[in-house]
Amino acid sequence: MIRFFLRLMAIWLAAAGLVMAVIDAAKSIAESRLVLTPFAETWANWAAASLDAAHHALADKAPWLWVFLDKAVLSAPTFAVLLVVAGLLFWLGRPRRRFTFAHERDL
Incomplete structure (x- = not known):
């Protein structure tokens, strides 16, 4: 299943x-x-609150992970x-x- x-x-x-x-x-x-539409822009257009929540949650607990996600994933094309x-x-x-x-x- x-x-x-x-x-x-x-x-x-x-x-x-x-x-x-x-x-x-x-x-x-x-x-x-x-x-090329960045993934961060698409995520912000569809669910801005969850993007902000993910940013605050990861930036506080694992800033190195947020830096990686910001550079590698959020800036990549959707x-x-x-x-x-x-x-x-x-x-x-x-x-x-x-x-x-x-x-x-x-x-």
Whole structure:
């Protein structure tokens, strides 16, 4: 059940990442220059209160983690962050390989 939920979330995040890539492509064509929406901007547009809450929670308890997130994740393009998280969830939700002993494979 957990694997199913992980794969379902991965599909939704991959779809959202592709939608954000199309939005960025449309903006880039309209402005005749490359436009990439940072993840922080998207998060602030959708849920500014949770972004502020995450900032205060992490900046107080683990400032080094907030610096990493701010530099690496929040400044990255939204479509890239969503697709990387989707790939991670796909990997975590992959079907388990059946374990077989070496002598069973020869039979």
